[in-house]
Amino acid sequence: MHLLYVLSIAFALSYSAASATTTVEGVKALVERRLPNHTGSFSFAIVNGTASTDTGVSKPNDAFTVSNGVNGTIHVEGNSGIALATGLHWYLSNVAHVDIYWFIGSHLHLAPRPLPRLNNTYLGDSIVPxxxxxxxxxxxxxxxxxxxxxxxxxxxxxxxxxxxxxxxxxxxxxxxxxxxxxxxxxxxxxxxxxxxxxxxxxxxxxxxxxxxxxxxxxxxxxxxxxxxxxxxxxxxxxxxxxxxxxxxxxxxxxxxxxxxxxxxxxxxxxxxxxxxxxxxxxxxxxxxxxxxxxxxxxxxxxxxxxxxxxxxxxxxxxxxxxxxxxxxxxxxxxxxxxxxxxxxxxxxxxxxxxxxxxxxxxxxxxxxxxxxxxxxxxxxxxxxxxxxxxxxxxxxxxxxxxxxxxxxxxxxxxxxxxxxxxxxxxxxxxxxxxxxxxxxxxxxxxxxxxxxxxxxxxxxxxxxxxxxxxxxxxxxxxxxxxxxxxxxxxxxxxxxxxxxxxxxxxxQTVYNNTNLTAAISVPKSILELQPNTSVMFDILGHSPDAMLYDHNLLLSAWMHLYSAANDDQSLWQNPAYIFDVTDITRQVLANAFNQLYHAFVTAANVSRNSSTSRTAGQKMLDLLDDLDAVLLSSGQRHFSLSDWIASARAWASPPLLGNNSDTVEPGSPAFGANMSTSQTADYYEYQARNQITIWGPTGQIPDYASKQWAGLVRSYYRKRWELFVEYTLNSTTSPEGVNEGLAVALTEFSLGWCLEKWDDEAGDGSLSAPSDGLAEVVAGVVKRWPSIFS
CATH class of the missing domain: 3.20.20.80 (Glycosidases)
Structure with a gap:
């Protein structure tokens, strides 16, 4: 007998009125938080409810209906609180065309008034409990x-x-x-x-x-x-x-x-x-x-x-x-x-x-x-x-x-x-x-x-x-x-x-990889990995050089996205558009960096200290500068080293969430008892810096949690690549000798970077925000890199 059927028939607890009221109120509270102008626009009811105190994994599938209610309301029924919330989401995203997102936040409050009516009742059923x-x-x-x-x-x-x-x-x-x-x-x-x-x-x-x-x-x-x-x-x-x-x-x-x-x-x-x-x-x-x-x-x-x-x-x-x-x-x-x-x-x-x-x-x-x-x-x-x-x-x-x-x-x-x-x-x-x-x-x-x-x-x-x-x-x-x-x-x-x-x-391209021999997960760009003259190491089950799609097709997608603002300039005030232009421009530049890296290594192998080699090396650094500027001008927390560090340091003076009086004996070395507030903030900052760079006391899992963030690109990745270019051009040893000596210099730099401190004036110790907005910055980058964007 099918296990799901066994579990379903084994589950026979009734759904109490108190439980139904609690879950309905929970969904209503969500509406009050995210759609304050529509608190009276929805009605909810639990029908054929399943107990929230079920045992084990025994649980029927969830189901909901969305229909036109009285007095212009939208009525959602379901057999659980989550069924109600899912029915609400179906209506908001498919009919009112508003949603809530990780990085750009909620724009549920933009749902039109009055709410659009339905042509038919919609039924939703989960296929798994x-x-x-x-x-x-x-x-x-x-x-x-x-x-x-x-x-x-x-x-x-x-x-x-x-x-x-x-x-x-x-x-x-x-x-x-x-x-x-x-x-x-x-x-x-x-x-x-x-x-x-x-x-x-x-x-x-x-x-x-x-x-x-x-x-x-x-x-x-x-x-x-x-x-x-x-x-x-x-x-x-x-x-x-x-x-x-x-x-x-x-x-x-x-x-x-x-x-x-x-x-x-x-x-x-x-x-x-x-x-x-x-x-x-x-x-x-x-x-x-x-x-x-x-x-x-x-x-x-x-x-x-x-x-x-x-x-x-x-x-x-x-x-x-x-x-x-x-x-x-x-x-x-x-x-x-x-x-x-x-x-x-x-x-x-x-x-x-x-x-x-x-x-x-x-x-x-x-x-x-x-x-x-x-x-x-x-x-x-x-x-x-x-x-x-x-x-x-x-x-x-x-x-x-x-x-x-x-x-x-x-x-x-x-x-x-x-x-x-x-x-x-x-x-x-x-x-x-x-x-x-x-x-x-x-x-x-x-x-x-x-x-x-x-x-x-x-x-x-x-x-x-x-x-x-x-x-x-x-x-x-x-x-x-x-x-x-x-x-x-x-x-x-x-x-x-x-x-x-x-x-x-x-x-059809970047979101449809079927070649699991080339990559089994989200790939990394070479720019995030520790520089090396001969091989960029496989750290995530794929080659960082693997191109899983035709880059020209991604460029075509970028062109359609970027040109859409010509049809509607208001897109430059749309948080979703700002995020997506930043994200896809970031990917186009990251892909282009791979080509610049190979061009530099090829030129340096022919002649270390030639104008061709120096020009190729400078192009890598210039691209990183422009990538950082794009990320910074987006104004998005998601693309910011500053936000990651500031969030970490803020926990040295946490909001009053409850009783924090549980202390150890004065003078005890346990739990950082002798650390001041500023030292605690420094500790959290070190933790935040270490994870996204060297991941370990001395670089045990480097670049595993790397990020393309404003501030991180300029203060960390660019510095590493600058060391790489200078070391390669000025070295007289073999490529293997270059890599060995370079690794020592890069490790020293990375360990030092993790110990740096937050600078309130500069934001991350090295950056101030550009005066131009994202539209101007991207336009400038496109103009400077015709070989990438044409």
Whole structure:
């Protein structure tokens, strides 16, 4: 019998009037926030409702109807709060032509008055019960320094797009600290174990421990993030979502060796290849789930979490082998690990469901044979686990594991590693493949979702996947992109045809990679990678030189987009247009840089110190100057190093979110107790700088989280390329000798850059905003680079 059918008939809880009222009020509050002029324009009702306190993964699919209501209102009915929000979004985006976006914000308030009437009642049905959002590492790459205002926009975006199963990782450290203290760990033990804000995800995974750079994670951060998460979780529940909550994983400070001498403990979780990180920052200590202390800490953790947030969910995220491998491959060992881990969850919450990122089986696929996967999963009953097939669009694991040997699983699009910003997508894989997976005769697929590492550009791809969760057939992407463009630039605009044409060209090219041997994810430009005279290294599963589409077609799309402003000059005041012109101009320039790099290396190999070589080198630097100017003149937070650093430093004086009085003894070295406010701000800034550049104490994973940001291009990438040009032209050694000496100089520069401080006067220590706006800056760039834009 099909698992979804079994789960549906097993679920028979009634939906109480109180629950219905709560979810309706949550959607009404969203309207009040985003459409203040339309608070009386919509009516909502729960019909055939499903209980918000359902157990396990047992949940019927969501459904809604949108119809004309009385007195000119629009009436939305649904069987859940998220169904209501999704129905509201269908009307706003498809009929009123307004929407809400990550980077340009909400223009829902621009919905016309009176609201357009419907010709027919619209019915929407999800094809899967769950729509999931977030990767554990998104909380470091994207949301590390977010405020409540950032989260409010994100949560409304999520609700409108039908997400009902989000991760809720913020503030995890507060409860973990309390549990550690309870079992006897000293504050110095705990503070030495916890990692900084930009790297907390890998501490939670057991990959890394401790901080590097100037300082330690302060208690003010831990407490403020905890208070922030109270608001986040409350809003998730208010909007009808079921948050996936953290749990105790088993990773503990090394002091456990002296505190509990008889505990069963293993080490060996070196992150990356052996010796990549200093031993003090990896080789994390893992307490065996078979040890009674593990169960005690799990029970305490979940009890404290429920006391803080309420009994909001029975789904717990728990990953013990993310890019680590188990201590042993013995089948009994693997089964005991999983069965004892789940037993600890079950003892703490009898209705617990373990949510696991299936990335573990892909990242260490040499270890995880099908026999080992099946054995490990067999330690938990099918209905007590749900697995995220994290990279379904490129590297699905559900096929080789026979639908995870009966476990419910969610089809996820990963798409983006480290927050890379290039234009990229797989529209065919992202629409056809999940429908095929769901139709599989033995399918145990129960959801669709997004698991991007960094929530960056290419937003249309993410919208597409979430909308596919409401369509039983692969979405017609031609029509989809056209409708998306209409709502993106509307409603107070007759959208010029050039915009439709631009996006349709990109739909067929940059957003439709099917060559997974060349690239499996968002590519990087050479300009973001550490310069080298012979080879630019593969760091994301593809060659940085791989051109996955005809660059001339992207240039054609850019021409249609840019020329659209000739038809309507008001586009230069349209936030969506400003963002898109910036983003696509950025990509055109980044692609052109690759060609300039090869031209320079070729010229230098012929004659190091010739006018041809010097001219070729200067062109690279000039292009980086112009790229930075385009990014800066956009005025967009998304393209700004300044905003990333300012957001980090602001947490040294966090808004009053709650009681932050939990302190350590005066003079204690724990939790940065002796750090002043300015030193704390410097610590956060170092964290922010380090992640996007050298990623590690001395450059362990350089450029993995690189960004094309104003300020970063000029102060970091351009400086590196300037060193590269000068070193190459002035060196008399072989190319190999150039690379060896250059690497030392570049490392010294990068380490120093991470220690620089924010300059309020200059914005980022090196820049002041140009006097010209985006239109003037782009026009100047086009004029200076006819070889690129003609």
């Amino acid at each position: 769950w729509r999931y959002h977030f990767n554990t590492v998104t909380f470091s790459y994207t949301t590390a320094f977010w405020t409540w205002e950032d989260w409010e926009l994100q949560l409304d975006w999520m609700a409108l797009r039908g997400i009902n199963l989000p991760l809720a990782w913020v503030g995890y450290e507060k409860i973990l600290v309390d549990v550690f203290r309870e079992v006897g760990f000293a504050d110095t033990d705990i503070s030495d174990f916890l990692s900084g804000p930009a790297f907390q995800a890998w501490n939670r995974f057991g990959n890394l421990q401790g901080s590097w750079g100037p300082g330690q994670l302060p208690l003010s951060w831990i407490n403020s993030q905890f208070e922030l998460n109270k608001k986040i979780v409350a809003r998730m529940v208010e909007l009808g979502m079921k948050p996936a909550m953290p749990s105790f994983t088993g990773f503990v400070p090394p002091a456990i060796y002296t505190l509990y001498k008889n505990a069963t403990i293993v080490n060996g979780s070196a992150y990356g290849y052996e010796g990549l990180f200093p031993r003090r920052n990896t080789n994390v200590t893992f307490l065996s789930p078979s040890n009674p202390l593990f169960g005690r800490m799990q029970k305490s953790f979940i009890a404290k979490q429920k006391a803080a947030y309420g009994n909001v969910s029975h789904i717990y995220t728990l990953d013990q082998y993310n890019e680590n491998v188990p201590f042993s491959g013995d089948l009994d060992y693997l089964r005991n690990i999983s069965s004892n881990t789940y037993a600890s969850l079950r003892a703490a919450d009898p209705q617990a469901v373990w949510m696991l990122q299936g990335w573990v089986f892909y990242a260490a696929r040499d270890f995880w044979s099908n026999t080992r996967v099946e054995t490990y999963l067999s330690g938990v009953e099918d209905e007590n686990m749900i697995i995220l097939d994290l990279f379904s669009e490129s590297q699905p694991q559900w096929q080789r594991t026979n639908n995870y040997f009966g476990k419910p699983w969610i089809w996820c699009m990963l798409h983006d590693f480290g927050g890379s910003m290039s234009l990229y997508g797989q529209v065919e894989n992202s629409t056809v493949n999940p429908i095929q997976a769901l139709a599989n005769e033995s399918s145990t697929m129960v959801g669709m979702g997004l698991t991007m590492e960094g929530q960056e550009g290419n937003e249309v791809l993410y919208d597409l996947v979430l909308d596919q969760a409401w369509s039983s057939k692969p979405i017609d992407t031609t029509t989809y992109f056209e409708d998306w463009v209409t709502s993106r630039y509307g409603p107070q605009l007759t959208v010029p045809q050039g915009l439709y044409r631009a996006w349709d060209i990109m739909r």
